[in-house]
Amino acid sequence: MIPVLENRWLLNDTVLKYYGLRKKPYTFKNTIKISVSTSNIIKSFDGIKDMSEYRTNYQIKKLIRDKIIIDIHSKKSVPETIDSAVFCTNCCSNDYIIPGLELNNEGLCPVCANMSSLKKLKDVLPVVNTISHNDASVFDVALFYTGGKDSTFLLYYLTQVLRLKVLALTWHTPFMSSNSITSMKNAQRIFTNTNFISKKLTSDDQKAIYKKSYELMKNTCICPFAAYPLFIDDLRNFNVKYLVLGNEPAQPINLLFNRLSPKILYNPIFQTIYRTLYNIIRIFRGKKKLIKGQIEMLLLLETLAFGKPDYIKTNTIRNPLIRNIHESLKQAEIFMGKFQQTVKQSSIDGNIPALIHIDFNEILPDGYVWKDIKTLLKEKAGWNDSSKENISLHTSCQIEKCKEFSQYQSFKDMNSDIIPFSALELSIAVNLGSLTREDAIREIKFNSGFSDTAPAETEIMKNAFM
Ligand SMILES: [Zn+2]
Numbered sequence: 001m002i003p004v005l006e007n008r009w010l011l012n013d014t015v016l017k018y019y020g021l022r023k024k025p026y027t028f029k030n031t032i033k034i035s036v037s038t039s040n041i042i043k044s045f046d047g048i049k050d051m052s053e054y055r056t057n058y059q060i061k062k063l064i065r066d067k068i069i070i071d072i073h074s075k076k077s078v079p080e081t082i083d084s085a086v087f088c089t090n091c092c093s094n095d096y097i098i099p100g101l102e103l104n105n106e107g108l109c110p111v112c113a114n115m116s117s118l119k120k121l122k123d124v125l126p127v128v129n130t131i132s133h134n135d136a137s138v139f140d141v142a143l144f145y146t147g148g149k150d151s152t153f154l155l156y157y158l159t160q161v162l163r164l165k166v167l168a169l170t171w172h173t174p175f176m177s178s179n180s181i182t183s184m185k186n187a188q189r190i191f192t193n194t195n196f197i198s199k200k201l202t203s204d205d206q207k208a209i210y211k212k213s214y215e216l217m218k219n220t221c222i223c224p225f226a227a228y229p230l231f232i233d234d235l236r237n238f239n240v241k242y243l244v245l246g247n248e249p250a251q252p253i254n255l256l257f258n259r260l261s262p263k264i265l266y267n268p269i270f271q272t273i274y275r276t277l278y279n280i281i282r283i284f285r286g287k288k289k290l291i292k293g294q295i296e297m298l299l300l301l302e303t304l305a306f307g308k309p310d311y312i313k314t315n316t317i318r319n320p321l322i323r324n325i326h327e328s329l330k331q332a333e334i335f336m337g338k339f340q341q342t343v344k345q346s347s348i349d350g351n352i353p354a355l356i357h358i359d360f361n362e363i364l365p366d367g368y369v370w371k372d373i374k375t376l377l378k379e380k381a382g383w384n385d386s387s388k389e390n391i392s393l394h395t396s397c398q399i400e401k402c403k404e405f406s407q408y409q410s411f412k413d414m415n416s417d418i419i420p421f422s423a424l425e426l427s428i429a430v431n432l433g434s435l436t437r438e439d440a441i442r443e444i445k446f447n448s449g450f451s452d453t454a455p456a457e458t459e460i461m462k463n464a465f466m
């Protein structure tokens with residue numbers, strides 16, 4: 001045996017890290033700590049000498065047993081095209097869009113194999129499916145509205161089904177598709193009881209923010225994060241009680257597989273303990289108690305404004321994405337300075353909406369089936385579908401493919417350990433019954449950024465900051 005590290009394992013000092021999605025029970029364990037001597041042995045592997053010529057130890061033997069050190073001739077590779085990819089038998093996952101994807105003996109990917117235990121998980125955010133009408137305030141609830149499928153459905157649900165007084169907040173980006181703009185115009189005409197506010201960044205701020213974002217992430221889609229600094233004053237002035245996120249149900253589970261939020265955060269008991277402790281610290285510091293959702297809102301606002309939340313050590317959170325967004329927003333100095341002031345003030349006076357989540361799969365008897373949702377929205381909200389066929393994920397942002405492309409390329413090159421979001425979200429969406437496996441595969445093949453050639457929309461993206 002000529003020993004080498006299996007494909008997608010990278011040695012960094014004394015940590016072995018896997019860039020991929022491992023089989024159960026190792027799905028959430030992608031790093032292995034090793035000793036200095038083990039690390040030195042691995043570093044000395046030259047791909048020529050036989051194992052018998054190297055020193056060995058207990059850890060090396062275990063790594064061989066676990067097939068992390070393997071014979072050079074059996075080393076796996078990443079397929080060059082989607083057509084030579086190996087697919088999960090149940091969903092659209094494959095080892096082209098997720099290099100390093102491991103399938104189990106039944107041919108199931110880790111998403112499908114873990115799904116039964118994850119379906120019950122809700123969200124890191126409090127899930128509130130019915131919001132009561134509040135006579136005392138101008139608005140019952142606010143949402144970030146983009147004209148895409150998900151936010152249009154949320155708007156419809158809040159105004160037409162729950163009959164609430166809604167404040168719809170739109171961050172107008174240069175990347176909004178013409179369909180979403182038309183959809184928004186139609187919705188404004190139809191939902192007469194809703195207030196719509198639309199805002200833009202100044203062109204200098206926008207350029208500076210996008211330039212940094214491109215530098216850090218090779219893409220400029222930071223939807224919806226600039227909406228927080230843009231609208232925080234409105235939310236405070238109107239004393240809005242709830243800011244609702246109507247995520248695609250697949251999104252919270254994506255964060256779990258990407259280890260961006262640990263499983264314990266989804267545990268209701270842990271959440272209660274955490275909130276209690278958080279409020280104890282606040283009271284200790286002479287501040288008002290915050291309710292469920294307000295804590296989460298404040299943590300997010302502080303991370304966007306300062307790079308990390310107050311009271312929490314940086315090394316306990318792992319969210320390179322939000323940190324990159326903070327770095328990007330920081331480029332607009334005056335804009336950010338004002339935002340930081342407001343966030344500090346919000347922490348003192350506690351006047352912030354609770355960030356809550358509505359679970360689309362819970363409020364709909366047949367679940368959040370994309371095809372049916374689109375039909376409903378066309379009929380009830382004047383929603384305009386994308387001109388291209390099959391676009392199902394993220395229907396409002398023109399540069400979504402660029403985000404996919406950049407996430408895919410840096411994961412494939414092992415520069416980043418973030419698994420492309422839409423690769424996971426599509427697989428989860430298939431598992432939740434939002435679309436069929438075939439539709440998802442078609443979407444990946446014909447309408448995605450999973451490719452080695454940059455998408456045509458790259459020009460639009462670059463024009464926004466050049
Ligand atoms: Zn699968």
Ligand SMILES: [Zn+2]
Nearest residue numbers: 221222223397
């Ligand atoms: Zn975007």
